[in-house]
Amino acid sequence: MFIKRCTRRKNGKQHIYWQLVESYRTARGPRHRTVAYLGELNPCEKQGWARLADQLDGNAARKAQQQMLLFETPRDDVDSEPVPDSIEIDLKSVRVTNTRDFGDVFLALTLWHTLGLDDFFANALEIGREDVPWALMACILTVARFVEPNSELHVEDTWYRRTALSSMLGVHVEKVNDSRLYRTLDKVLPLKQQIEQHLKQRVGELFTQDFDLLLYDVTSTYFEGQARANPQAQRGHSRDHRSDCKQVCIGLVVTRDGFPLAYEVFAGNRSDVTTVEAMVLQMEAKYGQANRIWVMDRGMVSEDNLAFIRSRKGFYLVGTPRRMLKSFEQHLLDQDWTEVQEGIDVKMVRSPESEETFVLCRSQDRRLKEQAMHQKFADRIETGLRNIERDLLRARKPRDRAKLERRIGRLFGHNSRASGCFKADLIEDPSLAGGYRLQWSKQEAWLAWSQLSEGCYLLRTNLTDQLPKHLWKTYIQLTDVEAVFRTEKTDLRIRPIWHQREHRVQGHILFSFLAYALWKAFQIWMERSGLGRGVRTVHEELARIKSTDVQLGTSEGKQIRISCVTQPDAAQRTLLDRLGLILPERLGRPRWIHRPDKLNEM
Known part of the structure; x- marks a missing residue:
């Protein structure tokens, strides 16, 4: 693989651009295949590009410095009179100025x-x-x-x-x-649509991505201000816990490796389940109707959505509402589970009514978490019921039944995860000054079902030729979509949105999408270089590398400026070496601060 120099004319002007090219053999001899279009490369990046070609090719033996001679001299340097290779410098005039992030x-x-x-x-x-x-x-x-x-x-x-x-x-x-x-x-x-199509093609060339399996999820991002000029800015369910702010919803499609493929912006009050059909049609319009597999969480699931995907000859693997677990109680009791990972068991159950398959999943870590949550909420309800019971016994005047019922309702509503565990009734009792006593008890049937189903969840699919282990591993890749949202909101700070007009908001989200494409490409690059997935850590380390202008005075009273890049330290050199990048030592050639002929005129 090597870098190839190409020329073209546009608007009467000649442009020089570069391609990443690989050589392959045919029956008629060697041929070249373009792997990537690099565009009009800037000279300050030239050293990194030759090594990048080797990194993508996997050929570490290529000498990067040999490629440096291929690049043009910057136009500004051509126009200026060159600085001699050797010149007498006045050491007292040496200055370091203009330190910048590089x-x-x-x-x-x-x-x-x-x-x-x-x-x-x-x-x-x-x-x-x-x-x-x-x-x-x-x-x-x-x-x-x-x-x-x-x-x-x-x-x-x-x-x-x-x-x-x-x-x-x-x-x-x-x-x-x-x-x-x-x-x-x-x-x-x-x-927007052309950008998405370009990234799909480019990522497929670079990283051999699979586009047959698509993961889809929805998040929201909120506004500062009223955003009255944006009809999509509405109040709705906020994933950011900012119900006081207007928001928009963003539906995102990613590949199985978490690379962003497409997105759509919806009104802030639109429910997740209503976005599926629009996104499926959008993907088909861009890339054609194919037998794609859609992976979605239970918030996207409705019978209409699943029927729509089947009508498009597509496949799905989705989560289901927890209430559907009750239909599989006997299967939960059976012991024919298959361990797919330490602490994770699954079993496959064929639907007797359709061609669908259900996958029962049981997680030990999730079981412990749900047990702790149920116990916490149950303790709160029990404490609250005992307080109401005590207050009624101590009451000195008649109590309002409606207010008591609302108090009990609030208690159950605030702790709904364990509300089914209790039954509470207000009983009229003339012997008490308050007129009522509270009668409550725990529901043994609810407790038994809770203990049986804790840590369990149910997947639903129309794929018939997959093992339960593969289906489970495919579904948990939805965490990659959640990771995208976390990165967008924390590292790339898509929120809050300060723009008030709809088209500016759309543009803001598009550039966040582009920035994440760079982020994910670098993450894949790091993983293949054995550097893990901590993009921000590597980014912060490289950010310490600066560029500075060294200003030198000659013995003749003239001034030279050399833009230099600071030498990386040991840790930075290790990172750059693993990534296959070489930093340029200088940004362009040394320059006269003033042309010598103009100095003579002064």
Whole structure:
């Protein structure tokens, strides 16, 4: 695998771009196959790209430095008079200035190019009369969301000027303002479907992803402000425990490895179960109708949804409401369980009424957790009932029955997980001043069922040729979707949303989706490099690598500026070596701060 230089003309201008190419043999001789489009690479990334080609190819013997000669000299350096290789320096004039963040943005740009997003946006966003190409602005917004997620105002005021991106991308600090950033959201939003299709194709090329099994889940993210200009901003069930705020719901489809494939934004008051049909149709419209397997939790399940998937010749593996367990009581009592993992047992039960299969699952850890929860809520109810019973015995005047019933109802409602364990009745008793006494008892049948079913759950599928072990392992991959939501909300800070207009909110979510694509690509890259899955840890370590400008005065009174990258320490060198990346030593060539001919005129 190697990097290939290509040229093309667009709008009367010649562009040089690069492809990651592998060689293969045919009956007619060797041929080249394009693995990835790398776009117009920036010179400061050149050392990492040659090693990246080797990393993806698995060939560590290639010498990265041999590839460095292929890259063009930056246009600015061509225009300026070169600095001699040897020159006499006045040591008293040496200064180190303009220390900027480099390692984290270098990593993000590497991932941006790896996913071919530079070439995609360069082709998808037409070049007009704008000062800065929209493709570069899209890159800046995505890198900002990946590296230091915050508002567009923060990108303008603080973040961008602290990074070396102005040198790496050639976009001056003053050109990155909130107006241009907001308009970038508007420019990129119409490309949502094309972006999803591009990422699917690119990830399939890089990581050999399987797209036949899709995991689907829904989350919500809330607004700061009333968002009156956004009809999708509604109050509903908040996963963020912010019922005081309006929200939107986000339905996300990921692959079995957790790579984001597609998403849709729904109104904040829309129930999960009503989103399934729309998402299935969206995936079919993009990638055709196929025998896909949909994995969803019980919040998505309805008979209509399952019938719809069957009508589309699809398959499903879903969780079921807990009440359905009661129909399988006898199977829970039987001992023919199969251990699929330490502490996890499963058994398969064929449905007598349809071609569906049910998978009973029993988890020891989940059993202990549910036992503790039931005991906690049962203790609360018992304490509350004893308090009511004592109050009635001590009452000195008649009590209002309606108020007593509401008090009991609140007690049961606040501890609903164990409310079935108790039965409570108010009995009229003229011998008491309050007029009532409380009669309550524990329900032995509920206790027996609770002990039997604790730690158990039920899966439902129309797959007929799968072992229960495989079905269970497939279903628990839904935790990957939950991991995506956690990353989006914590590491990439998709919440809260400050935008008030619908299209700006949609753009904000799209760039969060792009940033997570970079995040997940890096996670897969780390796993294949033996570095685990701790993206943030590696990111923070590389973020300590800076770039600085070294300013040198010559014996002739002239000034030279050299933009250098700090040397990585031992821990950073280990990470870079495992990832197959080499940092550039400099950003471009040494430059005169002022042209020598102009100095002579002064």
